[in-house]
Amino acid sequence: xxxxxxxxRLEPTLETTESDRVAIARMAEAIAFRGPDAQQQSSCDGAxxxxxxxxxxxxxxADAQPVTVDGETFFLxxxxxxxRDDLIRKLQQHTVGISRATTDEQLxxxxxxxxxxxxxxxxxxxxxxxxxxxxxxxxxxxxDLTGARPFFYSFIxxxxxxxxxxxxxxxxxxxxxxxxxLHFIAxxxxxxxxxxxxxxxxxxxxxxxxxxLLELSAHSLSVRRIANLPVEDVLSWRGDEIIEEFRxxxxxxxxxxxxxxxxxxxxxxxxxxTSIAAEVVKARRERSxxxxxKLHALCVDFQPLFDDEEGHxxxxxxxxxxxxxxxxHSGQRLPFESWQDSFGPLPEPLMDPYAPLYxxxxxxxxxxxxxxxSGDGGDEVLxxxxxxxxxxxxxxxxxxxAAAALLRWTAANGRLxxxxxxxxxxxxxxxxxxxxxxxTYPPWFSTNFERDFNLRERWREMWSxxxxxxxFNPKAYHAMNSGLFAEVQEICEPTWTGVPLxxxxxxxxxxxxxxxxxxxxxxxxxxxxxxxxxxxxxxxDEIRKRPKTPVQQDPLVLHVRAGSWRPLGTExxxxxxxxxxxxxxxxxxxxxxxxxxxxxxxxPVALSFWLKAVEMPPRIQ
Numbered sequence: 001x002x003x004x005x006x007x008x009r010l011e012p013t014l015e016t017t018e019s020d021r022v023a024i025a026r027m028a029e030a031i032a033f034r035g036p037d038a039q040q041q042s043s044c045d046g047a048x049x050x051x052x053x054x055x056x057x058x059x060x061x062a063d064a065q066p067v068t069v070d071g072e073t074f075f076l077x078x079x080x081x082x083x084r085d086d087l088i089r090k091l092q093q094h095t096v097g098i099s100r101a102t103t104d105e106q107l108x109x110x111x112x113x114x115x116x117x118x119x120x121x122x123x124x125x126x127x128x129x130x131x132x133x134x135x136x137x138x139x140x141x142x143x144d145l146t147g148a149r150p151f152f153y154s155f156i157x158x159x160x161x162x163x164x165x166x167x168x169x170x171x172x173x174x175x176x177x178x179x180x181x182l183h184f185i186a187x188x189x190x191x192x193x194x195x196x197x198x199x200x201x202x203x204x205x206x207x208x209x210x211x212x213l214l215e216l217s218a219h220s221l222s223v224r225r226i227a228n229l230p231v232e233d234v235l236s237w238r239g240d241e242i243i244e245e246f247r248x249x250x251x252x253x254x255x256x257x258x259x260x261x262x263x264x265x266x267x268x269x270x271x272x273x274t275s276i277a278a279e280v281v282k283a284r285r286e287r288s289x290x291x292x293x294k295l296h297a298l299c300v301d302f303q304p305l306f307d308d309e310e311g312h313x314x315x316x317x318x319x320x321x322x323x324x325x326x327x328x329h330s331g332q333r334l335p336f337e338s339w340q341d342s343f344g345p346l347p348e349p350l351m352d353p354y355a356p357l358y359x360x361x362x363x364x365x366x367x368x369x370x371x372x373x374s375g376d377g378g379d380e381v382l383x384x385x386x387x388x389x390x391x392x393x394x395x396x397x398x399x400x401x402a403a404a405a406l407l408r409w410t411a412a413n414g415r416l417x418x419x420x421x422x423x424x425x426x427x428x429x430x431x432x433x434x435x436x437x438x439x440t441y442p443p444w445f446s447t448n449f450e451r452d453f454n455l456r457e458r459w460r461e462m463w464s465x466x467x468x469x470x471x472f473n474p475k476a477y478h479a480m481n482s483g484l485f486a487e488v489q490e491i492c493e494p495t496w497t498g499v500p501l502x503x504x505x506x507x508x509x510x511x512x513x514x515x516x517x518x519x520x521x522x523x524x525x526x527x528x529x530x531x532x533x534x535x536x537x538x539x540x541d542e543i544r545k546r547p548k549t550p551v552q553q554d555p556l557v558l559h560v561r562a563g564s565w566r567p568l569g570t571e572x573x574x575x576x577x578x579x580x581x582x583x584x585x586x587x588x589x590x591x592x593x594x595x596x597x598x599x600x601x602x603x604p605v606a607l608s609f610w611l612k613a614v615e616m617p618p619r620i621q
Contacts, residue, residue, distance in 0.1 A: 001034060001054060001078060001164070001493065001494055001500070001502045002034060002051065002052060002053050003031030003032070003033075003035050003052040003054075003163070003164060003165055003494075004049070004050065004051050004052075004076050004164055005024070005028065005030070005031050005051075005161075005162065005165065005172075006024075006048060006050070006076055006130065006160075006162055007023060007027075007047070007048040007159065007161050008046065008047050008139055008162075008216065009047075009158065009159045010046070010137060010158045010159070010216075010218055011158060012045065012046030016046075016159075017043070019173055020043065020046075020048045021043055021048065023048070023161075023171070023173040024041055024043065024048035024049070024050050025041065026171040026172075027168040027171050028041050028050035028052070029171075030163075030168035030170075031050060031051075031052045031163060031164075031165050031168050033498060033499070033500065034054060034165065034500050035051070035052025035054045035500065036052075036054065037053040037054060037055045037063075038051075038052070038064065039051065039052045040064055042066070045134055047132060047134060049066055049076050050168075051064070051065040051076065054500045055370075056261075056370050058256075058258060059084055059103070059104050060102065060104070061103055062103045062106070066132065068109070069109045069113070070109075070113065073112070073131055073132070073133050074131070074132045074133075074134070075108060075130075075131060076129060076130050076132065077128050077129025077130055077141075077149075077151075077164070078127065078129060079105055079107075079126075079127050079129055080104060080125045080126045080127075080257075080504075081107055081108075081124065081125040082124035082125045082252070082253070082509060082510070082511065083125075083252070083256065083511065084100075084104070084107070084256075085100075087107055088102065088107070091110050091114065094114045095114065098110060105129075108123065108129065117140055117213065120142050120226065121144075121145070121211070121226055124510045125510075126144055126148040126149050126504075127142055128141075128143050128144070128149030128150060128208075129141065129142060130162065137217065137218055138215075138217050139160065139214075139215070139217075140213060140214060140216070141153070141162065141208060141214040142212075142213050143209070143210055143211070143212055144227065145211040145227040145228070145229065145480070145510065146210065146486065146505075146508045146510070147210030147211075147485060147486020147487075147490065148486075148489050148503075148505070148508070149164060149493075150166075150207065150486075150493055151163075151164055151207065151208040151214075152164070152169045152205055152206070153169065153206055153207075153208065154169050154174075154175045154205050154206065155206075155221050156174045156175070156204065157174065159173065160216055160221065161173065161174070161175060166200065166202075166347035167347060169205050170202070170205065175204045175205065179202065179203040179204060180201055180202060180203065181199055181200065181201060181203045182453065183196065183199060183453070184196070184199045184200060184201050185201065185607065186449070186453045186455060187458070187462070188201075188351070188603065188607060189445070189581070189604060190455065190458060190459050190462055191351070191600065191603065193348070193349075193351070194483065194486075195458075197209035197483050198223070200347075200348060201347075201349065208223065209223070209225065209486070210227075210483045210485075210486035211225055211226065211227035211483075212224065212225050212226065212227075213226045228481050229480050229481055229510070229514060230514070231469070231470055231471070231477070231517075232514070232517065232518050233518065234472060234518055234519075234520055235518045235519055235520065242519060242524065243530065243534050246512075246519075246530055246531075247534050249509070249511055249515055250506065250534070251283075252509070252512075253507070253509035253512045254276055254279040254373075257371075257373065257504040257505075257506055257509075258280060258373075259370070259371050261369075261370065261371075262294045262368055262370075263294060263296070263369050263371050263373065264295070264296045264297065264298060264365045264368055264369040264371070264372040264373070265277050265280065265295065265296075265297050265298075265323075265373040265374070266297075266298055266299075266300075266365075266372060266373070267299045267314045267317070267323075268299060268313075268314055268375070269309060269310045269311070269312065269314045269317070269543065269546070270310075270313075270546065270548070271531050271539070271543065271544070272507065272531075273373075273374070273375035274314075274539055274543050275375075275534075275538075275539065276373055276375055277317070277318075277323060278535070278539060279506075280295055281293060281295065281322070296323070296325075296365075296368045297318055297324065297325045297326070298325075298326050298364065299318075299326070299327045300327075300328045300330055301328075302329075302330055302331040302553075302555050305331030305332070305555055306331070306555075306558060311327040311329070313542070315327060316540070316542070317539075317540065317543055320540060326364075328364075330357060330555075333357050334564065334565045335353035335555075335559060335565055335602075336353050336609070337356065337357070338356045338360075339355075339613075346496060346613070347496065348610075349606055349607045349610035349611075350491065350606060351599070351602075351603055352606075353556055354555070354556075355491075359497050362497040362501055362503075363497060365501060366497075366500065369501070370500060370501060370502060371501070371503075372502070373503075373505075374492070374504070375505075375507065376485075376488060376489070376505050376507065377479075377485060377505050377508045378507045378531075379548075380475075380476060380479040380480075381479070381480070381507055381512075381513060381516045382507070382525060382528045382530060382531050383527065383528050384473065384475050384521050384525040384526075386406070386409075388468070388470075388471075388474050389472045389520065389521035390406060390522065392471050392472035393405060393472075405520075405522045405523075406522065408523070409523045409526055412523070413526075440597060440600060441456065441459050442600055442601070442603075443585065444581055444582045444604070445581065446579060446581060446582050448579065449579065449581075466482065470517070472521060473521055476516065476517060476525075480508075480513050485505075485508055489503065527548060528548065532545070554596055556599065557594065557595055560593075560598065561594055567590035567591070567593065567598065567602065567605070574611040574612055576611060577604060577608060577611065580604075581604045586601065586604055589601050590605075
């Protein structure tokens with residue numbers, strides 16, 4: 001992912017021009033690691049820009065920014081367009097000079113010129129960019145719905161400072177980087193740091209939510225949501241038509257994200273990543289004359305902590321398809337290991353005790369590739385509960401139609417599908433006292449902090465089921481439109497990893513997601529039946545038919561129960577946290593916990609690590 005940063009001052013003066021020149025140099029330094037291929041800085045009439053280029057492909061990229069096609073509107077940012085040929089044909093009906101050699105940045109500019117800002121959500125791909133009109137002193141910024149590319153900004157006294165790298169915004173003029181946002185910190189301790197998607201850990205820095213447009217003019221700055229996946233009618237196609245269309249869209253999604261250079265993939269022994277890898281191998285063999293797949297795979301398991309089979313299945317798959325594979329056994333890595341060394345440059349705190357371990361994998365991958373493919377999103381769009389769809393069928397076509405659909409699937413598979421009525425979880429709660437840790441309100445908040453920030457009500461809002469906004473597929477629709485994927489992808493991004501590595505997720509392709517939202521959940525999203533049938537004759541049956549089984553053993557719990565690791569003490573917490581958390585009670589709770597509730601009670605510990613690492617005065621606004 002290339003880096004970009006900018007400063008827009010609505011009323012520049014000679015004095016501010018010089019301070020902005022110094023500030024944009026600092027910001028350029030902050031994004032330099034993202035783009036080893038080229039770096040640029042430019043300033044003109046109250047606008048200062050910095051850019052660092054990471055060449056990835058497969059589409060042509062501009063080697064310098066900002067980019068303009070008419071001298072009036074300037075593009076700065078990241079754009080990776082899916083379905084380029086379709087967009088080019090559409091634009092050719094309106095203008096000349098568009099060809100396959102046109103860069104993605106130029107295609108965005110031409111699209112806006114002919115179809116307007118409101119058509120941005122119809123562009124397929126990954127986007128985070130600004131469009132600057134110096135003649136009108138107007139700017140807009142757009143971040144696509146999946147949120148694969150971050151966008152951070154600060155707006156203070158008529159000056160907009162922005163970047164896809166938070167560290168660059170913190171280096172901007174007038175940003176008081178050490179002032180922490182206690183609302184964000186409260187949400188972090190409650191388990192939902194991005195409950196308010198615009199907040200960051202810093203009071204002066206905001207993030208542009210996924211699917212949103214920022215507009216700046218001489219009169220105001222505004223942010224509004226402009227992108228959502230539509231609610232469309234359920235498909236009434238035959239089974240073979242659904243499978244064929246899925247194969248076509250899935251192939252497009254993988255190939256549009258596949259560069260011509262060395263590529264890596266995070267490979268497990270499950271369906272999602274192996275299906276992507278198989279498509280990559282097919283595409284590369286069609287293009288390659290020397291047989292070089294230019295594909296490397298990394299698999300992580302928790303051997304020898306427990307009998308984790310992911311490495312076994314991944315290695316058999318990789319051998320069959322001729323993919324070089326590195327297996328990392330992580331079972332002996334302890335929670336919070338290497339946090340002091342790893343967390344200094346991170347822009348925000350992380351809750352996962354194994355975060356440094358996961359981030360280190362991306363540093364390993366970056367040695368062989370600039371692009372890594374991931375199977376993230378497969379579960380959320382291909383493995384869904386049956387109940388909402390059955391209720392929809394009952395309302396629209398009657399009880400017997402719904403019952404027939406359920407009986408057909410049960411007869412074919414010898415068991416009931418996952419209905420999603422909560423029967424199993426209710427049984428566990430009633431008879432075994434099982435309570436999901438994120439649904440347990442933390443007992444260690446200080447009384448004043450709890451009262452001043454209304455934490456109990458905030459917690460209830462955070463963990464309440466979302467309002468259904470789709471008639472038959474509410475779970476997938478919520479995942480795609482709620483910003484969930486933006487949260488997941490953001491911590492896989494160079495702002496966090498510190499290496500020029502771009503992660504691409506074929507299952508989050510907008511065209512594919514629209515199709516999957518329309519398919520009948522029963523039978524196609526039951527146990528990933530659509531993917532299993534689509535991969536018939538492609539994947540080995542031992543993987544294609546392998547049941548989806550969540551990890552039954554948690555490494556954190558196993559380490560604690562084995563006595564190889566104890567929850568960390570809370571001696572000398574940062575001054576910021578002393579009035580927020582009852583540390584003696586927290587120490588007592590940590591000493592007694594030995595199950596997955598540890599993740600809840602370790603949140604203050606993780607936050608303490610991060611605050612000490614950033615080495616900033618704990619100033620609060």
